[in-house]
Amino acid sequence: MPEIDIQHINKRFGKIEALHDINIMVEQGEVFGLVGPDGAGKSTLFNILTTLLLPDSGQVDIMGMDVVKDYLQIRQSIGYLPGVFSLYPDLSVQENLAFFATMYKSSVLDNMSLIKPIWKQLLPFKDRPAGKLSGGMKQKLALCCALIHKPKILFLDEPTTGVDPVSRKEFWDILKDIQHKNVTVVVSTPYMDEATRCDRIALIQNGNIIKIDTPNNIISNFRGHLYTVKMDDIFGLMQLMNQFELTCNYYPYGEHFHIAFYDEVEKALPAFERFLQDHGRQYGEIKPITPNIEDCFIELMQMS
Amino acid sequence: MRIILMLIKKEFLQVFRSPLLMSILIVAPMVQFILFPFTADYEIKVLDIAFIDNDNSTLSRQLIEEFSSSTHFRSKGMIDSKSYADQLMKADKIDFLVEIPLNFEKNVMGQQGTTIAITANAINTVKAGIGCGYVQTVIGDYLKETAENSGMSAFSDNAQLFTTNIYWYNEQMNYKNLIVPGILVILVTLIGAYVTALNLVREKEIGTIEQINVTPIRKWQFLLGKMIPFWILGMAEFIMGLFLMKLIFSITVQGSIPVLLTITAIYLFVMLGLGFFISAVAENQLQAMFIVFFLFIVFVLLSGLFTPTEGMPEWAKFINYLNPMSFYMDVIKKMVLKGCEFSDVKIQTITLSVMAVILNTAAILSYKESSK
Numbered sequence: 196m197p198e199i200d201i202q203h204i205n206k207r208f209g210k211i212e213a214l215h216d217i218n219i220m221v222e223q224g225e226v227f228g229l230v231g232p233d234g235a236g237k238s239t240l241f242n243i244l245t246t247l248l249l250p251d252s253g254q255v256d257i258m259g260m261d262v263v264k265d266y267l268q269i270r271q272s273i274g275y276l277p278g279v280f281s282l283y284p285d286l287s288v289q290e291n292l293a294f295f296a297t298m299y300k301s302s303v304l305d306n307m308s309l310i311k312p313i314w315k316q317l318l319p320f321k322d323r324p325a326g327k328l329s330g331g332m333k334q335k336l337a338l339c340c341a342l343i344h345k346p347k348i349l350f351l352d353e354p355t356t357g358v359d360p361v362s363r364k365e366f367w368d369i370l371k372d373i374q375h376k377n378v379t380v381v382v383s384t385p386y387m388d389e390a391t392r393c394d395r396i397a398l399i400q401n402g403n404i405i406k407i408d409t410p411n412n413i414i415s416n417f418r419g420h421l422y423t424v425k426m427d428d429i430f431g432l433m434q435l436m437n438q439f440e441l442t443c444n445y446y447p448y449g450e451h452f453h454i455a456f457y458d459e460v461e462k463a464l465p466a467f468e469r470f471l472q473d474h475g476r477q478y479g480e481i482k483p484i485t486p487n488i489e490d491c492f493i494e495l496m497q498m499s
Numbered sequence: 500m501r502i503i504l505m506l507i508k509k510e511f512l513q514v515f516r517s518p519l520l521m522s523i524l525i526v527a528p529m530v531q532f533i534l535f536p537f538t539a540d541y542e543i544k545v546l547d548i549a550f551i552d553n554d555n556s557t558l559s560r561q562l563i564e565e566f567s568s569s570t571h572f573r574s575k576g577m578i579d580s581k582s583y584a585d586q587l588m589k590a591d592k593i594d595f596l597v598e599i600p601l602n603f604e605k606n607v608m609g610q611q612g613t614t615i616a617i618t619a620n621a622i623n624t625v626k627a628g629i630g631c632g633y634v635q636t637v638i639g640d641y642l643k644e645t646a647e648n649s650g651m652s653a654f655s656d657n658a659q660l661f662t663t664n665i666y667w668y669n670e671q672m673n674y675k676n677l678i679v680p681g682i683l684v685i686l687v688t689l690i691g692a693y694v695t696a697l698n699l700v701r702e703k704e705i706g707t708i709e710q711i712n713v714t715p716i717r718k719w720q721f722l723l724g725k726m727i728p729f730w731i732l733g734m735a736e737f738i739m740g741l742f743l744m745k746l747i748f749s750i751t752v753q754g755s756i757p758v759l760l761t762i763t764a765i766y767l768f769v770m771l772g773l774g775f776f777i778s779a780v781a782e783n784q785l786q787a788m789f790i791v792f793f794l795f796i797v798f799v800l801l802s803g804l805f806t807p808t809e810g811m812p813e814w815a816k817f818i819n820y821l822n823p824m825s826f827y828m829d830v831i832k833k834m835v836l837k838g839c840e841f842s843d844v845k846i847q848t849i850t851l852s853v854m855a856v857i858l859n860t861a862a863i864l865s866y867k868e869s870s871k
Contacts, residue, residue, distance in 0.1 A: 245713050270715040281706030285516045286509065297505035298714040324516075340710070 196259060198223040198348060198379045199244065204253035206239055206402075213239040215402045217253070221381060221395075226374050228393030229383040230492070236402040237383040238278060241352045244381070245275045258347060271299065274346035274378075278353045280333050284326025288317055288336055291325050292343060299344030309376055310339045313369060331362040338369070342378075349373060351382040355389060367392050387489035398492055405499045410488055417486040417494060419444060419455030422464070425479035426452055432476060439470050444497055453490060502716055506724025510698075514732065520694070527689070528736060531682050532743045537675075546630045548595040549575040549584060556604035558645070565641045566597070571633050584618070594620045594627075595634055607642070679748050680835040681804040683740045684828050687763060688798065690733040691770020692777070693791050699725060699778035700787040718866055722859075726771050733767040734760070744835075753838025762834075762844065765851045766827045772858030773823075779865035798824040803832075823854050 199221035206214040214236045221227045229237050242248035243255060246266035255262040257269050282291045296303045307314065313335050320328060325336055334354065341349060351370075355363045367389065374380050382393065390396045390410055397407045406413060426432065429447045436445055441463050445454040456463040464481065471478050486494075514520055548566055552559050567574045575593050578584045587593045598616040600606075606613040617634050621627040702708040711721060737760075744750045752759060773794070781787035801808070801815060802824040808816065819825045826847040833839040841848075 247709065247712055267715050267717075270713055273713070275710070275713040277706060277709050279706050281710045283509070283513065283707055284705065285513050290509075290512065294505060294509050295710070295714065297502055298711065298716050300502070300715070 197221060198258060199227075199381070200254075200256040201240075201244075202254045204240070204243060204250045204255060206236075206243065206248070206251050213402050214243075214250070217402075217404055219397055219404065219407060221379060223379055224374065224377060225394040226370060226380040226382065226392070228390050228396040229381065229399060230387065230390045230396050230488075231383075231385070231399035233385060235399045237399060238352055239402075240399070241275075241350055241381075241383060245273060245350050246270055271344070272347045274341035274344070274349040276337050276341045276349070276351040276354055278356065280337060282325045282333075282337055282340060285324055287322050287324055288328070289321040291336060292339055295340040296343045301344045303343065306343055306345050309345055309373070309378075310342050312372060313339055313342075330358065331365075334358065334362075334366065335369075342373070346378065348379045348381065351380070353383055353385065355384060355386065363389070387487070387492060390488045396488075398495055400496055400499070403499070405495050413491045413495075414486055414488060417455075417491050419457050419486075419494060420460045420463075421453060421455045421484055421486045421490055422467075422481050423448065423451045423453055423484045424481045425450060427477055432471075435474055439467070441466055443467075444494060446493055448489075453484075455486075455490070455494065502720055503724050503727070506721065507728050510725065510728035514728070523694070524690070524732065524736065528682075528686050528740055528743065531685065532679070532740070532747055535678060535682055544571070546572050546595055546626070546633065547575050547593045548572045548597065548634070549578050549587060549593045551578050551581065551584065551596065551598040553601045554599050554603035558604035558607060559599045561645075562599065562638065562641050563597075565637055569633075569637055572637070588618070588620050591620070591622070595630055597634065597638075607645075675748055676750060676836060677832070678804070679744055679750055680831045681802075681828060683737065683744065683835075684802065684804070684824060684831055685799065686740050687733055687737050687767060687827075688770055688795065688824060690729065690736050691767045692774040692795070693788075694732070695725065695729045695771050695774030696777040696781070696787045696791055697784055698729070699775060700781050700784050703778070704783055718863060722775060722863060722866065725775070726768075729771055729774075730764070730767050733770070734764065737763050737767075750835065752835050754834035755841070758841045758844075759831075759834045762827070762830050762848050762851065765848065765855055766823065766830075768855040769823045769851055769858055772855055772862050775862030776858055776865060779862060798822055801825055802828040804828060823851060826850050 197220040199219070201217055201219040204214055204217040205212075217240060219227075229240065231237055239248065243250050243262065244257070246262050246269050249263060258272060260269050262269060283294070286294065293303055296306070317332065317335055317339065320332060325333065328336060338354075341351075355366055358366065363386075370380055370382065371392075382389075384390065393410065395407065395409050396413070398405045398413075408416070429450075429452050432452060433445070433447065442457045443454055443463065444457075445452065447453075454467065456467075468481065514524075550563050550566075552563065563574070563577075566572045572595075575587070578587070578596070581598075584593070584596045588596065596616075596618040598618070600614060600616075603613055603615075615638060617631060619627040619631050699708075702711070741752065741756075774791075777787055777790050777794075781790060797818075799805075801811070801819050801822050808819060808825060808829075811819070830844045830847045833844055837843075
């Protein structure tokens with residue numbers, strides 16, 4: 196039996212269809228990523244999974260329990276880290292932890308094992324008001340509070356948004372560590388690079404799931420032939436590209452221009468080069484590259 | 500039980516750590532008690548008075564002298580013409596004009612009737628009304644005295660009727676006695692509705708309510724965990740108010756204190772319920788503040804603190820049946836000043852209890868809707 200079984204979930208807010216026929220199965224013990232741009236429906240889905248919001252239709256089972264009927268038992272066995280810091284800023288680190296431990300009918304001492312590595316880092320600040328902690332420390336405290344009752348599943352809604360790259364890496368190491376302690380982790384993120392750290396990911400866009408697979412499978416299933424070229428006026432080229440006849444997919448990628456060809460690469464590549472010369476563009480070497488998860492996401496979005 | 504105790508502990512920790520809230524809880528009642536009764540005072544301290552003496556006799560001069568010796572009046576002297584007096588009154592220089600007619604002394608001594616014209620500046624109706632009474636008293640007292648001194652049997656023989664008023668339950672007609680218990684009501688209302696609503700909306704604003712919602716605690720546990728601390732604070736505030744009342748104004752509760760505390764406890768539950776309900780409706784602290792402020796003003800104006808409810812039009816009286824503050828104000832006045840028994844305030848107590856049940860039920864239901 197899957198740990199989380201989501202079947203045909205729909206949710207509307209007025210005229211906006213926030214979620215459309217969502218079907219996901221999350222296995223026990225995996226780190227499952229929900230990847231998509233802002234407004235894709237990630238938070239709505241999270242709110243349904245954490246029993247905060249009722250779906251319009253469909254069925255969600257969490258460890259065999261129904262999110263609508265058995266919400267109290269589910270709340271006892273899941274942990275939730277909301278997107279925004281939401282602990283009491285005027286209570287100290289220790290008081291916040293003790294408070295949430297009690298809310299889950301457990302105590303700080305009973306459940307130290309799961310949070311010990313994180314708690315060690317917080318220990319020097321245990322009497323500081325939570326509102327006066329640094330961003331990274333706040334997040335670690337929030338994580339401790341979400342784990343204090345030894346949940347079987349941990350939900351994290353965009354935990355790394357607005358966090359610096361070093362702290363982000365550290366945070367993912369912590370998540371892996373939690374996974375090894377037999378906790379299923381469901382995490383949403385708008386960052387593509389983080390998606391590769393998940394065991395499996397679901398790509399979500401405009402309330403639709405467009406792909407669920409392991410990051411490696413998604414990358415190896417990239418259908419086009421991807422090339423990168425460095426150039427100055429990418430914006431100018433973007434506007435010209437509609438004059439290029441062959442089937443391709445193109446987008447700016449930092450200082451580079453990415454282009455994926457779909458048929459007859461032998462012909463397409465020289466044709467592209469000629470196109471650039473005809474329009475008098477300055478450009479660097481056109482190199483074939485292995486697609487990363489972001490390239491795959493863009494391709495999947497274009498195709499759906 | 501452990502959960503509710505923890506919620507209460509958390510609430511108290513937060514209250515004691517918030518310098519703003521603490522100062523509101525401690526300083527606000529003091530300031531209200533010290534400032535409010537003196538500003539909302541209808542007693543007239545000094546009235547400016549001028550005279551037109553057409554008689555210019557010994558008796559008339561003595562009468563004018565009498566006004567100068569009164570602490571309530573400040574004599575602005577003699578005026579020649581009525582038109583000049585009008586000008587002075589328009590310029591707000593004088594509040595009263597006393598015009599003594601020609602042959603005043605002669606008529607009084609001859610035991611014939613006489614008329615003294617008193618003109619009052621009625622821009623401030625309260626001042627004019629009460630002042631007129633003072634002026635009449637001074638004139639009456641003086642004439643009585645004169646009659647007695649001169650051995651005239653005039654007034655006594657003619658079976659003169661002197662009216663004396665006794666104000667029951669507030670013998671000196673001291674307005675502080677009316678206002679101060681009203682402040683108690685305002686205090687309890689503010690703690691109950693205002694502080695509670697703001698506190699709950701703040702949880703919404705900073706997102707902690709979401710973190711609480713994912714825990715398995717029940718809605719009623721959460722609301723009880725909010726209610727008990729603010730109920731305790733409200734009761735503490737009320738008791739502190741009773742002490743301040745005794746200390747500053749020497750007003751002691753005439754009725755039974757246990758009954759008064761019980762009814763206050765019920766009233767607090769009404770206000771807590773209202774606060775919860777508002778917090779369920781409001782999105783942020785600003786909205787909550789406006790709603791409470793609006794209701795508060797309506798409640799106070801209709802409550803009978805400043806003007807007696809009996810004098811209000813029928814529709815206002817009807818609205819007052821929905822105004823918990825007017826019931827409680829009634830109870831407070833009856834218990835503190837009159838020394839009423841529980842049986843005298845039974846209806847108010849029952850009404851408040853019903854209101855408490857309705858508002859708290861509404862609050863719990865609306866909280867269920869707004870989350871789960």
